[in-house]
Amino acid sequence: MKGQIFEVMGFVMLAIAIIAVIILLRTTSIGSFGKTILTLAERHEREGVSAGANALFSMTESKSGKSLQELVGIAAYIGNDTIDFGPSISYVDVPQEITWRLDALYGKDHWYMRVPYPKIEAAIQIIFIQDTSSSLCDDVENLRKVLPGLISDLRAAGKRVTATIYLLEGGSPCCGIGSNPSQPYVISCDKFPQSQYLRCSNIGGLQCEDKRRGDPSEDWGHGTACAIEAGPIEGWQKFSVRVVIPISDEVPEGSECGLDTGNPRCCASTPSSYVEQHNSLLRGIEVAKKNGVFAFPIKADPGSGCCPSCSNCDAKCNICVIWQGQTYHDFTQLQCQCSGLVTQYMTEMATATGGQMYDLSKGSDLASALKDVIEKVTPERTGALEAGNRAGYEIAQRTKNIRAVNFPVPVAVAGVYTTANIYEWA
Amino acid sequence: MKGIAYATIVIIALIGVLMVSVWSYNNLSSGTQFAGTISNVGPKDIAITRLETAKRFLSQDLSYSTQSASLEVAANGGSQASRTFWYCNNEPVPPESNEVHFSMSNTSNVYLQTYFKGLKDSQIAQLGVTASPYQCNGIYDYGKDACNQRSSQGCESFKSTATQGGVITVTSPASVTYSGDLAVDNTNNRFWWIYYRLYDDTKNNLPVRVIFSSIRDQCTSPTSMPQKIEVAIQNVCKHYEELFKEDPQYVKCSYEIKCLDTANPVACLNTPCQKSTFADNLCYEKTSASGLKTNVFDSLGGKIVSAQTGSSLGGVLVNFKLTDNKFNIPSSKGLQPLVWSFWDSFDVTRQECRPID
Numbered sequence: 001m002k003g004q005i006f007e008v009m010g011f012v013m014l015a016i017a018i019i020a021v022i023i024l025l026r027t028t029s030i031g032s033f034g035k036t037i038l039t040l041a042e043r044h045e046r047e048g049v050s051a052g053a054n055a056l057f058s059m060t061e062s063k064s065g066k067s068l069q070e071l072v073g074i075a076a077y078i079g080n081d082t083i084d085f086g087p088s089i090s091y092v093d094v095p096q097e098i099t100w101r102l103d104a105l106y107g108k109d110h111w112y113m114r115v116p117y118p119k120i121e122a123a124i125q126i127i128f129i130q131d132t133s134s135s136l137c138d139d140v141e142n143l144r145k146v147l148p149g150l151i152s153d154l155r156a157a158g159k160r161v162t163a164t165i166y167l168l169e170g171g172s173p174c175c176g177i178g179s180n181p182s183q184p185y186v187i188s189c190d191k192f193p194q195s196q197y198l199r200c201s202n203i204g205g206l207q208c209e210d211k212r213r214g215d216p217s218e219d220w221g222h223g224t225a226c227a228i229e230a231g232p233i234e235g236w237q238k239f240s241v242r243v244v245i246p247i248s249d250e251v252p253e254g255s256e257c258g259l260d261t262g263n264p265r266c267c268a269s270t271p272s273s274y275v276e277q278h279n280s281l282l283r284g285i286e287v288a289k290k291n292g293v294f295a296f297p298i299k300a301d302p303g304s305g306c307c308p309s310c311s312n313c314d315a316k317c318n319i320c321v322i323w324q325g326q327t328y329h330d331f332t333q334l335q336c337q338c339s340g341l342v343t344q345y346m347t348e349m350a351t352a353t354g355g356q357m358y359d360l361s362k363g364s365d366l367a368s369a370l371k372d373v374i375e376k377v378t379p380e381r382t383g384a385l386e387a388g389n390r391a392g393y394e395i396a397q398r399t400k401n402i403r404a405v406n407f408p409v410p411v412a413v414a415g416v417y418t419t420a421n422i423y424e425w426a
Numbered sequence: 427m428k429g430i431a432y433a434t435i436v437i438i439a440l441i442g443v444l445m446v447s448v449w450s451y452n453n454l455s456s457g458t459q460f461a462g463t464i465s466n467v468g469p470k471d472i473a474i475t476r477l478e479t480a481k482r483f484l485s486q487d488l489s490y491s492t493q494s495a496s497l498e499v500a501a502n503g504g505s506q507a508s509r510t511f512w513y514c515n516n517e518p519v520p521p522e523s524n525e526v527h528f529s530m531s532n533t534s535n536v537y538l539q540t541y542f543k544g545l546k547d548s549q550i551a552q553l554g555v556t557a558s559p560y561q562c563n564g565i566y567d568y569g570k571d572a573c574n575q576r577s578s579q580g581c582e583s584f585k586s587t588a589t590q591g592g593v594i595t596v597t598s599p600a601s602v603t604y605s606g607d608l609a610v611d612n613t614n615n616r617f618w619w620i621y622y623r624l625y626d627d628t629k630n631n632l633p634v635r636v637i638f639s640s641i642r643d644q645c646t647s648p649t650s651m652p653q654k655i656e657v658a659i660q661n662v663c664k665h666y667e668e669l670f671k672e673d674p675q676y677v678k679c680s681y682e683i684k685c686l687d688t689a690n691p692v693a694c695l696n697t698p699c700q701k702s703t704f705a706d707n708l709c710y711e712k713t714s715a716s717g718l719k720t721n722v723f724d725s726l727g728g729k730i731v732s733a734q735t736g737s738s739l740g741g742v743l744v745n746f747k748l749t750d751n752k753f754n755i756p757s758s759k760g761l762q763p764l765v766w767s768f769w770d771s772f773d774v775t776r777q778e779c780r781p782i783d
Contacts, residue, residue, distance in 0.1 A: 078760060083761065
């Protein structure tokens with residue numbers, strides 16, 4: 001009996017000892033082993049994705065000889081997935097180049113890549129060439145009211161816009177304009193509240209080869225050439241979008257033809273009489289094209305808006321001019337008759353430089369015209385480079401274990417980086 | 427007795443179990459140590475991966491910087507000044523190779539420094555990666571012999587390096603440091619091909635010969651002298667396109683006459699265009715790394731020139747632009763073709779008319 005008790009006790013002790021050893025091993029070593037194996041497995045998977053992404057960025061695209069990293073950086077700068085490397089290499093479609101490579105590495109439809117493009121806002125530099133003849137007084141007053149607020153609003157919205165107004169020399173005072181209509185209104189830079197983003201200067205102070213001819217206050221052809229050559233007051237920036245906006249209601253050098261004969265008239269029917277005026281326009285176009293400047297001429301109302309027939313006009317269509325100390329209320333019939341030619345000239349300049357002409361006499365609003373200009377010249381950019389299976393990624397986010405890696409990518413503009421996000425799932 | 431015998435067996439078995447347990451534990455604990463080692467290596471692996479990533483994107487920064495510099499230096503005519511004269515009053519004064527290398531080295535380093543500044547605001551800083559800037563960029567082209575060929579095939583790329591600095595430190599999840607130079611190949615860029623071809627052409631005085639020949643050819647032409655000079659300048663442009671003749675023709679020439687005076691030729695020739703001998707050392711060839719602080723164009727000198735009175739038909743100051751449309755180069759300026767822009771001042775002198783048969 002005693003022996004049996006010893007026997008049972010012995011087996012019980014043995015069982016307890018074995019269980020204790022097993023628990024000890026389970027809690028100490030094997031548990032940590034399990035965790036380690038799990039950690040290692042996860043790390044292997046993540047490192048696999050990471051290695052794939054590293055490999056991708058080091059691969060070279062055959063046509064351009066550029067690494068995928070460089071291609072992504074260039075695409076991020078230009079804000080476009082397709083890169084034009086010139087006639088020798090032609091276009092490279094970056095998402096396409098990424099897709100077939102990552103399909104091979106991760107498996108088709110088992111990955112998604114997104115590279116947000118940085119917000120690179122090109123500086124937009126605008127030069128206004130302002131006709132200073134008395135018929136433009138109301139337009140200058142309008143510009144004075146509209147421009148400072150517009151620049152502030154655009155800058156607050158993140159647009160890097162600056163404007164320089166160059167006033168053509170000469171011009172007569174006018175009347176009936178501004179806060180005190182009884183006082184002569186002289187077009188000058190004092191009218192504009194200047195800031196580091198909005199400046200004004202007289203064009204006569206510029207050193208340039210192109211001198212204004214004819215009526216200098218209206219020679220916006222040579223004026224455009226001169227202002228572009230001199231650049232805005234802060235100087236042309238290297239990567240800026242450049243815009244020139246001549247504002248006038250006459251052809252360059254003035255719409256009058258036959259002044260020397262004592263019979264001033266509009267020569268719309270005889271274009272050859274306008275050789276000088278057209279040469280002035282061509283000079284402006286030439287310099288604008290050479291300097292990569294978009295021209296958006298604004299045609300002020302020469303009276304045709306108020307009086308389409310340009311004759312027997314209502315007195316309300318008159319402009320108030322001060323000439324040699326005397327006040328006159330005149331209708332500029334000749335300028336009115338030349339309205340069509342002004343449109344033609346301004347359209348020619350706009351078309352040649354990739355811009356657009358705005359006709360204020362047809363009800364265009366100055367503020368909306370300027371906003372439209374900014375919108376047109378702002379380079380279009382897509383938000384991000386995307387490749388792979390986006391829909392699959394969105395489903396996998398809810399149902400599967402996704403492995404993600406992030407890589408910094410230098411952008412082709414100095415000092416800017418973005419991040420490539422790559423997701424892979426089984 | 428029987429119970430004791432049983433007890434002995436159990437005790438022996440117990441001792442056996444204990445021994446096995448100790449042996450197993452010993453084995454397992456050494457395994458655990460290995461597992462621990464593997465686990466500890468993990469953060470270091472990640473840090474090293476980040477280091478490699480940092481090296482890769484810094485190399486890319488170097489490539490972008492060099493490409494940007496090539497566009498900028500070419501637009502300046504081979505120097506850091508806004509305009510570089512290749513002819514000064516009929517005398518060829520193109521920038522020497524070491525001067526162009528110097529400008530490229532400095533300009534690309536300026537761009538590279540901008541990239542290093544940008545690191546602080548990027549995701550890279552959040553990854554625990556910091557890098558100290560490189561102080562010197564090296565520029566290595568294939569040399570005059572390879573580049574001064576009719577075909578650009580052997581000279582469509584060049585190498586650049588970044589040295590003197592660049593300690594990359596990763597602090598998270600482990601601390602790893604790398605100190606080393608970077609080197610990249612800048613492909614699809616014919617900067618040096620155009621430079622060496624143009625340099626050789628200028629040194630051989632071919633554009634001046636074209637002008638004189640053109641004036642001679644127009645000897646009996648009724649056109650005015652300014653028109654004749656403009657035709658001569660047009661012919662120089664044609665000559666440049668011929669110099670880079672290919673099929674299809676990628677290099678286009680344009681010009682802008684900045685000053686043309688036949689009544690008083692000196693008016694156009696009094697431009698400071700003489701240069702003193704370039705004496706600065708390249709930071710990557712000699713120990714002197716004065717590059718970033720020295721403005722090579724402080725040495726630009728001016729002198730009053732006088733036209734060859736009596737024989738001078740006119741003075742002309744002209745800005746030539748050679749645009750290479752073969753490749754668009756990625757840079758801080760966007761994707762742009764390479765444009766070499768340089769200035770020449772010519773004193774157009776009277777030429778003997780060709781004999782008429």
